[in-house]
Amino acid sequence: MTEPDLSRQIDRRMALAREWDELVEQVRALKGFEDFLRPPRIERLREAAAGGPVVIINVSQWRCDALIVRAGVEVAGVELGDLTLDAVTDRVQAYLIALHDDQTAHLAMVDARDEELAGNISRADLLAAIQAYEQVNAATEAHLTGLLAWMWDVITKPVLDALKLNGSAPADQDPPRLWWCPTGALTLLPMHAAGRHDIPGASVIDRVVSSYTPTLRALLEAQTRSTSAPATAVRDSMAVVALSDTPGQTSLPNVTREVELLQRLLPDRLELLCGEDATVAAVLETVTARRWAHFSCHGDQNLAEPSQGGLLLHDGLLSITDITARQYHGDFAFLSACKTATGGFDLPDEAITLAAALHYTGYKHVIATLWSVWDRGAADVTESVYEQIVQDGRVHPQRSAAALHRAVVELRGRNLDRPSVWIPFIHIGP
Numbered sequence: 001m002t003e004p005d006l007s008r009q010i011d012r013r014m015a016l017a018r019e020w021d022e023l024v025e026q027v028r029a030l031k032g033f034e035d036f037l038r039p040p041r042i043e044r045l046r047e048a049a050a051g052g053p054v055v056i057i058n059v060s061q062w063r064c065d066a067l068i069v070r071a072g073v074e075v076a077g078v079e080l081g082d083l084t085l086d087a088v089t090d091r092v093q094a095y096l097i098a099l100h101d102d103q104t105a106h107l108a109m110v111d112a113r114d115e116e117l118a119g120n121i122s123r124a125d126l127l128a129a130i131q132a133y134e135q136v137n138a139a140t141e142a143h144l145t146g147l148l149a150w151m152w153d154v155i156t157k158p159v160l161d162a163l164k165l166n167g168s169a170p171a172d173q174d175p176p177r178l179w180w181c182p183t184g185a186l187t188l189l190p191m192h193a194a195g196r197h198d199i200p201g202a203s204v205i206d207r208v209v210s211s212y213t214p215t216l217r218a219l220l221e222a223q224t225r226s227t228s229a230p231a232t233a234v235r236d237s238m239a240v241v242a243l244s245d246t247p248g249q250t251s252l253p254n255v256t257r258e259v260e261l262l263q264r265l266l267p268d269r270l271e272l273l274c275g276e277d278a279t280v281a282a283v284l285e286t287v288t289a290r291r292w293a294h295f296s297c298h299g300d301q302n303l304a305e306p307s308q309g310g311l312l313l314h315d316g317l318l319s320i321t322d323i324t325a326r327q328y329h330g331d332f333a334f335l336s337a338c339k340t341a342t343g344g345f346d347l348p349d350e351a352i353t354l355a356a357a358l359h360y361t362g363y364k365h366v367i368a369t370l371w372s373v374w375d376r377g378a379a380d381v382t383e384s385v386y387e388q389i390v391q392d393g394r395v396h397p398q399r400s401a402a403a404l405h406r407a408v409v410e411l412r413g414r415n416l417d418r419p420s421v422w423i424p425f426i427h428i429g430p
Contacts, residue, residue: 054175328362
């Protein structure tokens with residue numbers, strides 16, 4: 001390349017750089033685009049805490065802190081001196097193992113029941129499988145009880161004390177709102193359920209109505225996002241995906257109960273996809289065109305590749321990747337499915353879950369479960385939530401966080417010694 005050619009290329013690149021800078025400044029002069037291509041300003045991010053404090057839990061090998069974000073005031077830090085990265089790693093690994101063992105034993109018991117009915121095994125074999133599950137489940141409940149107490153002592157109590165949220169709300173009032181934004185492996189743990197539940201008032205659920213947010217920006221965007229769309233594109237109705245029997249999966253007997261509930265509450269606003277009709281293509285098309293969605297089916301999560309988790313439909317997996325390939329104009333999604341909020345332990349810095357995916361891609365409010373819910377607890381919570389948020393034939397999503405809180409408090413009261421029954425349910429959104 002000759003020297004004149006090189007000089008012309010340099011001049012051209014400098015001219016393009018100046019043109020780029022001018023174009024960016026023109027964009028930033030437009031209303032709403034003042035921060036185009038800039039990191040978000042803390043003054044702007046603090047607006048995400050307009051409805052209550054947002055608590056970001058940071059975990060590192062050097063130290064662990066809670067950052068308390070509140071609207072209009074400086075971000076406050078709470079050093080979590082008793083929390084360490086190694087402790088979090090150990091607790092999360094033990095937690096995942098306990099849940100895996102419990103699920104495995106439960107499935108073995110279900111299989112044994114089917115085999116006994118078919119005459120392939122003896123009654124004694126069935127009783128042995130039932131006893132084995134009961135032993136494993138008792139160990140799981142003890143593990144969860146200890147985990148909740150540990151989270152209360154080293155994470156959530158110091159935060160609530162710093163916020164002066166020290167007591168239970170009156171019986172006729174909901175506690176104040178609070179958003180948890182855990183990071184790393186903590187994204188897998190049930191922060192909202194931390195506590196020593198045998199002591200009145202010594203738990204998160206007694207002091208605040210908990211929600212989660214993947215990031216401050218996600219919460220801010222959910223608060224300000226318009227869900228409006230052309231009337232022909234999105235309807236004020238609910239897509240209901242209901243599979244009581246899915247190929248290769250155990251039966252879900254409470255699916256029918258949830259469908260009947262929604263048919264009673266929203267008789268003229270349902271688009272029901274059941275059985276063979278609940279295919280990946282049909283569900284994506286229907287959900288995209290409805291403002292509300294309810295999924296009553298099996299879910300799964302690939303801990304090694306979280307983006308490949310999702311919902312198990314009649315013809316295969318509706319994955320997180322499938323979900324994030326589209327945009328939605330949704331107000332509310334209820335994921336009454338197994339493990340829809342479980343993230344990936346091999347990627348602890350990425351909270352990639354089906355619930356978060358729906359939230360990021362357009363649904364303002366999402367209710368989901370952290371792990372497989374086997375008994376009637378899921379149906380009880382579903383019924384309680386919808387009875388509270390459906391009025392005059394419409395869903396009112398802004399009530400969903402408080403409605404879920406009340407439902408879980410009631411379920412906890414009936415199952416204080418079985419935390420696995422009421423821990424899994426979470427709310428994401430404003």
